[in-house]
Amino acid sequence: MTVRRIAAPAPPETPPEGLLDLVTAAIEAMTWLVPSDQAMVALALEYARRIDASTDEKAAGWLGPHLANALRSLGGAPAERRALGVEVPVRGKLAEIRAGRAS
Secondary structure (H helix, E strand, O other), X not given: OOOOOOOOOOOXXXXXXXXXXXXXXHHHOOOOOOHXXXXXXXXXXXHXXXXXXXXXXXXXXXXXXXXXXXXXXXXXOHHHHHHHOOOOOOOOHHHHHHHHHHO
């Protein structure tokens, strides 16, 4: 199976508002997603939409962990990205020094 990878989009010029916008931006940055992930993406977006629309704190509190689990299953948390092998390597002086010691 060939997985097509694309470059991460540039950050938006204006910060997103609301949870749905934040979740949408996070999903757009997940360049490793494939078409078979679309159902989970739709579920995460629906959870975010319902949390934004909710006027009941209890409903939002109940949906929050479900949204977090959906995002985790898509690789939306550092541990899951490492497990998927899609964690972007850190670049900078300290990373260069550490890389030099390892070789």
